[in-house]
Amino acid sequence: MEKYFHSVQLDADRCCGCTNCLKRCPTEAIRVHDGKAKILSERCIDCGECIRICPHHAKKANSSKLEEIRDFEYTVAIPAPALFGQFNNLDSIDVVLTGLKRLGFDDVFEVSRAAELVSEATRRLIKENKLNKPIISSACPAVVRLIRIRFPELCDNVMPLMAPIEVAARVAKQEAMEKTGLPKSKVGVFFITPCPAKVTEIHSPNYTAHSECDGAIAVSKIYPELTQIMDHLTEVEPLGQSGLMGIGWATSGGESAAMLGDKYLAADGIENVIRVLEELEDEHIRGVDFIELNACSGGCVGGVLNVENPYVAQARIQKLRKFLPVSLNHLEEGQLTQMLWENELTYDADIFRLDKDISKAMEMMSQMEDIYKGLPHLDCGSCGAPTCRALAEDIVRGKAKETDCIFKLRAKIQNVYDQLKGTI
Amino acid sequence: MSNAIHLHYEVSGEDFTRAGEASGAVKKRLKSLGFNPDAIRRTAIAMYEAEINMVIHADGGFCDVDIYPDRIEILLSDHGPGIPDVEKAMQEGFSTAPDNVRSLGFGAGMGLPNIKKYSDEMRIETTIGVGTNLYLTIKVSG
Known part of the structure; x- marks a missing residue:
């Protein structure tokens, strides 16, 4: 069984990979990769905002029959x-x-x-x-x-x-x-x-x-x-x-x-x-x-x-x-x-922190800030992350690459083209 | 030191509803870094109070934040009127904030006392007519 049960689920057949849910999710729990939305299980709080916003009805809530x-x-x-x-x-x-x-x-x-x-x-x-x-x-x-x-x-x-x-x-x-x-x-x-x-x-x-x-x-x-x-x-x-x-x-x-x-x-x-x-x-x-x-x-x-x-x-x-x-x-x-509650409410520290080791986390954050500076700050979502900052974080976590950003990719292609042009 | 994270924020003096943007951004980063929640809270509160002060009294300024594994150092700098009597300003309830600010719940004279309460070290450099530098250190335990 998965660690986190969620009622909110993706209907992959209906998902067209747009950015509606991505931008709406309050915990930045959604990424779009390979044209389909994915819910990051540990971050989802099942609020249902993605169900509300999805124009393709690709998000659904599992409940009993x-x-x-x-x-x-x-x-x-x-x-x-x-x-x-x-x-x-x-x-x-x-x-x-x-x-x-x-x-x-x-x-x-x-x-x-x-x-x-x-x-x-x-x-x-x-x-x-x-x-x-x-x-x-x-x-x-x-x-x-x-x-x-x-x-x-x-x-x-x-x-x-x-x-x-x-x-x-x-x-x-x-x-x-x-x-x-x-x-x-x-x-x-x-x-x-x-x-x-x-x-x-x-x-x-x-x-x-x-x-x-x-x-x-x-x-x-x-x-x-x-x-x-x-x-x-x-x-x-x-x-x-x-x-x-x-x-x-x-x-x-x-x-x-x-x-x-x-x-x-x-x-x-x-x-x-x-x-x-x-x-x-x-x-x-x-x-x-x-x-x-x-x-x-x-x-x-x-x-x-x-x-x-x-x-x-x-x-x-x-x-x-x-x-x-x-x-x-x-x-x-x-x-x-x-x-009264049977268990105390505990903070789940692992969900948003970059690393357990603070020095490592700080190193990652420094890289993140550098990467972020180079991104277009449009928060367009085309890379599949909800904001440029979230993309920077995904990159340092090893879950995305800089060229997922279409502006970065365009610049890189331009660069390659310019170099090739010089050699011909 | 190479392992510090340096953050810099301009604090706009035009609109005090925007005060808290810098402290909010720092808080978010400290959470991602996995700092002790108590240190995060103290940093956020002290910095917010200082930001508000800067907006109300000094038409904005800037803050520099240096995050180390064991402490957070903050400099809040403005080119405002300066603080004529620092000791008096440190008293709870003492305020020179204008009425329009007080009606919104600010200017209760708790700004500097709260900043002192929530930070581990606090130092004020102020010159009348030139401005104020407020240095804060929040130590991270555990």
């Missing part, structure tokens, strides 16, 4: 609250939840319920002054992964609580086992996911050895069938058990609002997230206790596996929340402890 639920005797769907924003004229989330049951699941458990538990746990930890401030939300797995590879000093600021999906999976599985008397292996919990980062999180979690989620099915994958079912429901079961607080997690600012304080900041969109992390690292952001970061614009409603425009989904979620109670889920005795 609905048929996989047949492998289990009893199954529970745990939908992300973003799912509720995908439907026009929806009066109640009960319609979606009933629809999920008709789709083949035995039961449902909204992730928004667990979000309310996470919010309560966070508030409690803040009150007890047990966290390093400012506290960075751990809910968006793409952000957590980004911090692990690029922001070593901020690892200790990430809230050491499991994300709502994992909490939901654990509670739902436990409840199902108690209800049915079945062993753990026969109960399947499936997340209905708005993004590939969460698929990855289930396969290789950031902070636990093993996720209790047995699969993640893309919202877009079940959407056609689910809407059909929802349109023809004769009876709607009163299944919803989330308050407006939990549902609010679907959009950027929702998690912060659930902190019930005013010293928070919520940033969304991967570039904005990076800017905030840079400033946090440099201690430019002060007077804020809680930082909510979502890799997708708009928050989880902006995930690439949704079907609806994020802002339309956001408006619908606002409407759905309107008549809900604030919060319907509260921590039980001892539950908070079970929600």
Whole structure:
């Protein structure tokens, strides 16, 4: 098995080797070689930006198939609250939840319920002054992964609580086992996911050895069938058990609002997230206790596996929340402890550093600076690296050569031509 | 010394929203070099504060950064008005920054105190009407 599992994959047949994804990738994890894009596994954070931008649909997100639920005797769907924003004229989330049951699941458990538990746990930890401030939300797995590879000093600021999906999976599985008397292996919990980062999180979690989620099915994958079912429901079961607080997690600012304080900041969109992390690292952001970061614009409603425009989904979620109670889920005795991370978040120093040996790294950087000076500084991407600086780095790492730069190549050919001309 | 990396940045005095470009670029390089995160953070913060100072008070200048395996040496040089009373400028909360800068959260009088706090060595050469040179050293441990 590869060291890094990724939901985001390349469909090589569709890739024409253009520079769209190359330029968009926030961690410079893509190179184009021999006319095809390649994802550098160790750098990819599964944010899905390349899926969003690719005009040829050559990037895809692997997620579970609905048929996989047949492998289990009893199954529970745990939908992300973003799912509720995908439907026009929806009066109640009960319609979606009933629809999920008709789709083949035995039961449902909204992730928004667990979000309310996470919010309560966070508030409690803040009150007890047990966290390093400012506290960075751990809910968006793409952000957590980004911090692990690029922001070593901020690892200790990430809230050491499991994300709502994992909490939901654990509670739902436990409840199902108690209800049915079945062993753990026969109960399947499936997340209905708005993004590939969460698929990855289930396969290789950031902070636990093993996720209790047995699969993640893309919202877009079940959407056609689910809407059909929802349109023809004769009876709607009163299944919803989330308050407006939990549902609010679907959009950027929702998690912060659930902190019930005013010293928070919520940033969304991967570039904005990076800017905030840079400033946090440099201690430019002060007077804020809680930082909510979502890799997708708009928050989880902006995930690439949704079907609806994020802002339309956001408006619908606002409407759905309107008549809900604030919060319907509260921590039980001892539950908070079970929600804490099993593993510490560790910085993966190897990903961006040039060499383990600082002297060697410095030598490489000196060469890099020299090579960079000779490049055209156009950042055109024609060489297959996203920027001239990235090409310089690839060259010193032995992964590219100077003549991959078409301007360098042209100059070299001109040079050869001039010399030949002299000899004739 | 042959094994140092020399970096040079011009700091524009025209637009202080651009302050931080040099410290940001240095931070990125230090991360690629695999320096101790604490040293990177201290370098970035001290250098950023100094950059801001240069933009607010001295209409820009330049910085030279020398990276050695065990330390980072930074010179920030400007042709600004100079600092009349260095001791006073070192006091927390003392600021001569104009109001338009303060309204953006700068000029809280923490610039020099913070630079001192985050660097291991700091030396100021300043002449009224001529300019200021600020020398910083950040030592790398571990």
